[in-house]
Amino acid sequence: YKRLEVLSAFTNALFLMFMSFSLAVEALHAFIQDESEHKHYLIVSAVTNLLVNLLGVWFFRNYARVNIAYRKAEDMNYHSVCLHVISDSIRSAGLILASWLLSLGVENTEVLCLGLVSVTVFMLVMPLFKATGGVLLQMAPPNIPSSALSKCLRQITSREDVTEVLQARFWEVVPGHTVGSLRLQVKSGIDERPLLQYVYDVYHDLGVQDLTLQTDYT
Structure with a gap:
């Protein structure tokens, strides 16, 4: 159920990405239509919204x-x-800034401010979008360097009782909880217990909490 919090964070990030895109479209529309007029009630609403969001x-x-x-x-969620509140605050601040510049006679202020807010x-939101997407897609864990995983594989394949590593995959179920799946081809007739304990210890020291091992005999 912890992945639901990751999914919630990803949904929020996706919504903010669409918000950024819609602001860019709105800026383009304002540029084409040459709209530069703000209603007074929108400014009052923007100021109120900004104060609430700052809280x-x-x-x-x-x-x-x-x-x-x-x-x-929970950190992702x-x-x-927080990014949702900050983005809404930036949008309100952009509207206030555009209105102030418009009162000074600056042209195309709405286009400029909307474009800056969109960017x-x-x-x-992009770092959060990439992080949550990586967890949901079960990509390689960012907290463990790929060089460290390769080093562990070399240590395992260097053993005499291991013929080949057929499959190795590691990912984060949630941030801070890394799991893995390993399939080994070993020599027939060996005692698996020392080998399995060695593999578990190697990856546990690396930060892999749960590891599934499968052995095939040659």
């Missing part, structure tokens, strides 16, 4: 960063909520 950012201040080392699934939101 929300203060509550999630520990997650108010672009790149975070996710130690558990809280970070996605900013996209850059903010």
Whole structure:
């Protein structure tokens, strides 16, 4: 069920990506139509929304960063909520800035501000989008270097009782919980227990919490 929190964070990140895209389309529409008028009630709403969102950012201040080392699934979920609040705050601030520049007689302020907000939101959410997508797609764990995994495989294949490593795959179920699956081809007639214990110890020291082993005899 912990993966539901990762899925929730991914959904939030995906929503913010669509929000960034919609802001870019809105900026393009404003440029084509040459729209540069803001209603007074929209400005009041933007100021109110900004103040409320700044309060929300203060509550999630520990997650108010672009790149975070996710130690558990809750970190991803809280970070996605914080980015959602920050993105909404940036959007409100962009509307306020555009209105202020418009009052000074600056042209195309809405296009400029919407474009900046769109790019900013996209850059903010992209690291979270990649991290949550990597967990859901069961990609290689980012906390374990590929060179370390290759070194472990070389240590295992160097044993006399191991003929070949047929399959090796490692991924994160949730942040901070790495699992793996290993299929070995071993010499017939050997005692598997010392070999299995050795393999478990090697990967446990590397940070793999759960490991499934399958052995085939030559």
